[in-house]
Structures are given as structure tokens and as C-alpha cells.
Amino acid sequence: MPAERITFPGHAGNTLAARLDLPEGPVLATALFAHCFTCSKDIPAARRIAGRLAAMGIAVLRFDFTGLGHSEGEFENTSFSSNVADLIMAAQYLASRDMAPSLLIGHSLGGAAVLRARAGIPSVKGVVTLGAPFDPSHVSHHFDAALPEIDAKGRAEVCLGGRPFIIGKEFVEDIKAEALAPAIAGLKAALLVLHAPRDETVSIDNAASIFTAAKHPKSFVTLDDADHLITRAADAEYAAEVIAAWAGRYVGMTPPAPPPGAPEGILRVTEADPEGFLQDVQSGPYHHTYADEPLAYGGTNRGMSPYGFVAAGLGACTSMTLRMYARRKGWPLEGISVDVSHDKVHAQDAQPTGPAKIDQFTRVIHLCGPLSGEQRAKLMEIADKCPVHRTLESGAKVVTHLETSTQAATG
Template identity: 45%
Template sequence: MPTENLTIATDAGHDLTGSLEMPTGLVRGAALFAHCFTCTKQSRAAVAVARALAREGIATLRFDFTGLGGSGGEFGRAGFAADVSDLVAAGSYMVERFQQPILLVGHSLGGAAVLAAADEIGAEHIAAIATIGAPSDVPHVLRNIDGDIEAIRSKGEGEVRIGGQEFCLGREFLERVENIDLLDEVKRLRKPLLFLHSPTDAIVGVEHASALFQAAKHPKSFVSLEGADHLLLQEQDADFAARVIAGWAHRYLPLREDWPMPEEGIVACTGHGKFGTEVHTVSHQFIADEPKSYGGDDSGPTPYDLLNAALGTCTAMTMKMYADRKKWPLEGVSVHVTHERKHEEECDHVEAMEEGKQMQALNRVISIRGDALDDDQRARLIEIADKCPVHRTLEGELHVHTRMGEVAD
């Protein structure tokens, strides 16, 4: 996916660093992702969910909380309230940029943070909220801190280890973590909620999901991430959670539907990647792109893939239609098409080309399935392949006429 790196100013005077995953094609909606405790925007879950949503046309921002990753400020003095403030700043940026209610997604403590931040962002700006492995009580995170918490309370600060990393925590951090009733916050929410949690989560037990689900009002949903660990370190677990959230979000996000569906032909609209282009037919929409080796994002077939596909699909359809009409026992057709740019180098029968022109070729290999077909029927089907409409168009007298269209808004 095309990724835009950006910074967001906070009221505390420092900047947050973010990565905005943009759809290759047109933007349909917007979302904000909050990472887990002491993680960063580069966590597997953050990247997987953000990019899955972007593939669905939902621009998604993943960012580093205060004092983590590339963001400024001191993590050890920030606490949960600072996470909420960071989300408000990031949420305000997304609402202002995309001018519509957004989806909030949070992982672990980030899940608790999006639940707590919803009111401050503003109910009118929130479309729905999804959490992954979120605790139902914020002080639960203190149990995962390796250090003398009581000494920090009395002395004002102290060294601790969290997830193998060393941090200096202050008394203010502890107070900000403890002074929130998350279940009470959830009870007041009147937004669609999705809770994803692993029943084998060893860090935040599944009973936390049960408590959140019971406190929430409808519409609410629960999805079990069976076999997953708390951080979704396995790629298949992160991808599953991402696909579930992306599919669920479509029901609640105010997705734009300003698709330029033509009455005939196709419309191709440039997107947000270097080459990514959204293609619209009378009733369908898909992405075309270039491979990463060519500077693209590899988010869809290339233009020449589509050219090959036009010939291949038309060939297969024509052969099947002919066999059906003849009531022949054709079981299936496979058509492999490749594009050859310098065909004259392979041929000794091609006349000298006009300077500046190039002889190109489409090479087609057709496999016919059907044990009951005889040799004559197979030979006739190969003859029919050359009569498919796209084949005739490509080998006929084809002109391309171009004119200026209306200026788009």
C-alpha cells in the first residue's frame, strides 16, 4: 500500500510520528489505529490491520504514542491519559483531513485507549470502534511491569522493565493509569463495538473481553482469535484479525460511493501510489498497478496483465459457448497468454519494420479438458479460439481516438 509519513502536533508541545496507509485507488473512508503497550506503529498487528483496511479503500493512520518509536515526549511520565490525548490529536487530524466519521481500532492498551478517547474525539466523529486483546481495567497493565511500583509511588520515579525494555516511570504515570473506570466509559458509548480476543491470551485474559462485552450496548460483536498470542506475533493471526475488522467496518463506516461508473466502456482513475489506478466498469471496480520491481505497489494486475486477460478470458468464454451449443463434453479450458515485446527477433518471416515501430505478439497456450472429446472436436475448438471477439479486435484495424473530457471538480 502507498504509505505517507507524517507528524502530528500535540497540546503537550511535542510531535507524534505516524504512517498513513492510503488505498491504492480512491478513498472510501478513514480509520485510526492505536498500538499496544510499549509497542510502536511498526507492530505486526498495526501494520496488518492498517494495510488490510487500506486495501478496502479505508485510509488508516497508525502512529507512535508519546515517548515511543519516533514520537517525542517522555513515555515514563505520560501514562494512559497522555495516550488518550494523543488519540484525540490524531483523531482530529483524520476527521479534518477526510471530513467524515472515522473508525477507531486499538490493540491491547491501545484498545482501552480508543474506548476512553471516543468521548473526547466526539461521538459525531466516530463511526465505530474495534479492539484487539483489550483489558477491561486499565490498571491491569501494571501487573506486566517488572519493578518496584511502591517505591515509585514513594520516591516519585524508578527504573522498570516492560516487555524486555527498560523505562524510567514516574508517579504521575501510575496515577494516570489508575484513575479511570473503563467499563463505565464503555457503558456510555453508543457506537458499534467489535471485541476481538484470544481465549488463550496469557497477558490479558479473555475474561476482560467478556466484561467489556457485557458493559457495551448493542450493536456489539465478539470474535474469538483462537490460538493467537496477545501480540498477534504469528502472521496468520494478525492477518485474520485484520480481515475481520475490515469486513465488519464496511457495515458501519459511511463509505463514499462516488464511483465513476460509466454507462459503457471503462473509466480509469489515478490513485495514491506511484502507478496505482482504480478501474471502473459499468458494474465492477478493481485496481491496476505495476510490480514493486518497477516502482509500483503490486496491488493489482498490470496493464499488460489486463491485455493478456482480455484475450485469455474471451478465448475461454468463446470456446465454452461453442462447446455448449454443440453439446460437446468439454470439461474446461485453461488459456495461458504471454506478451512478447520484440517479436521480430523471433521471426525470420517478418518484413522489415518501419523505423520507430515494433512488432509485438501475444502468445497463447490452450489446454482443453474433457476425456470424451475426440481429436476433431479438439481441433475445431482450437479453430474457434481464433474467432473470439477480442482476438478479432486485436488483429483487426484498430484505431484509438483521444479527446479532452470535461474538467473534473
């Protein structure tokens, strides 16, 4: 996935560090991601969500708020309102590049921030929150013990996530004064609320309050037993899948015409797990699945094997070809199913040594309906004319190129 490391001015003129994750092909839409309280743009959940959306054709800008991560400024001088202002500055930066965001995504306090920032970003069509508090002052429970010192001295050092931070009185007063209900009611954008019922940091009641305050269109999806930071890869991938599917409905994305010679467009496979074999398979902006290997061969069995996809292509093409022929003839074919098996295991085939093997795909075709014996025999003959069948029998030429652009190398 190509990416740009960029900077832009924040609300107080400080330089904010950002990463712009880009699709391999044309940009169909742009999203702006707001990270959680005292986190950074590079937390695993943000990376995973950005990767899935980029594969779908949506560019994602994620940045460090003032005083956090690689951004300049003093955290103790920031507030919830300054985070909202940073988001609006980020949106203005994107607009200056003709990439005005149509989607806002916020995690935890970042979710509350995108709900507030929506009014200042007119290009937005959809807003997504993950584990967001309905009341921003909810975050003060992280430093309850320091509140008397903050009130008396104007600031105090607290330990959050194992790191020291200076919390200023302005921040505390700002979150106490913030009321999100009017902003949510006047969102004027589709809303997706994602929250884990067992979230011990921000309770599920917050999601219910956000959802109730919003007008339609709105959706609520549970993240099951995910933790607040969505640290498990499987939970982050699930959240990414839900957001990607939901965004396809509410964020206008018109895919470009397919390139000459490739009427079905370009299918892209991207490694999802460098420690295993899981792959993201993306065909255009709307069709996504996973490829993997079985557990016995070192995979996680979360998707079909490569040979499984070949078998699926053969079975699907066979069924489509039979349906097309029967429809044209007006025959009473009521249903079709095709069982396909393959007698060579991909992981064994990938070994550089060992005896050569011949691939054999076995099809068992089930035809339902009051067909005559002649009609069934003809359909079996037609099955062998399926284009994928012909490709497998005749072989195909594979032409391979190495991408050597600077953007691909640094992404």
C-alpha cells in the same frame, strides 16, 4: 500503497510522529489506530491492518504516543489519560484535513484507550479492539516487582520487551483509577472485539467483559491461537480481513462513479509477501481475495494462481451467459456448473527461455433441469458467445504505464 509521514501536536504540545496510509484512489473513510503499551505505530499487525484498509479505500492514521517511537516527550510523564488525549488530538488533526475518523482501532492498551477516547471524537461510527484489557490497570503486571519502588520514589526503571522504560507514579495511579464499563456502555458506536483465547498477556476474560458491557451493535471474533502482539503474518492478515469486512457494514463508504471507459472500476493487485508470491486483489471497496502460486512453485497456496483467475473468469462468464439466455427464453434450466481446466502452468510460462506453449482451456458444462435435446444444444452454442470466451479466443491488447509520481515512489 501511498503514505505520508506527518507530525502533529500531542496533548502536551510535543510533536508526535505519524504515518498516514492512503488508498490509491479516493478516500472513502478514515481510521485512527492506537498501538499497544510501549509499542509503536510500526508493529507488523498495525502495518498489515492499515494496508488492507487502505486497499479497501479507508485511510489509516497510526502514530507514536508521547515519548514512544519517533514522537517527542518523556514516557515517564505520560499516563493512560494522556494517551486518550493524544488520540483526540490526532482526530482533531484529521478533522482539520477534512478526514475526521469514522473508525477507531486499538491494540492492547491502545484498545482500552480508543474505548475511552470515543466520547471525545464525535465522528466515529465504529470501534475495534484487539487483545484489549477491560481494566487498564491490567498492564501493571508487566512491572509488579517495581511497584514498591514507584510508590516510594515516584518512579522506577523497568525492562519491557527488552527495553528500559521509566514508569512514573502518575501512570500507575491513573490506570488504577480508570473504569471503562461506563464508557463502553455509552459508546454509541458499533463495536468489534477481536481476541485470542490463548492470549497469555491479556486473558480472554477481558474480551468477554468488554463485550458484555457494550450495547448492540457489537461483534466478537476469536483470533484462534494468535499471540498477544499478533506477530504471525497469517494472524495479522486474518484480523485485517475481519476488520475490513466488518467496517464495510458499519462505516458509511460510498464508492465514486467508475472512471470513463472502465464501467467495472479499477481492480488493484498489491504484493502482500515480498518473499513469496502472495498478492492482495482488491476490486472496489468491498471485493477482496488473494492470488498466489502453489507450494511446488515457491508460493504459499493461499489463493488461486493467475491462470486460475483466468479460468474462473471463463467459468463464471459462461454460467452467467447461459443463465441470462435461459431466463430470457423461459427454459427450465434449474442449475449450472462449469468445470474449467488449463493445460499450461503459470510458473513455467513465466520462464524467459524454453519452447512456446499454446494455452488451452477445457470447459465441461453441466446443465440441470428437464431441457430438451435442442435446448441443450442451443445452450452449448450460446456458451461460446460468452464475452470472456470471445476475449480469450480473439486476444486482447494490454497497455502498460509506469507510475512515476513522488507519492507512489515514497509510499
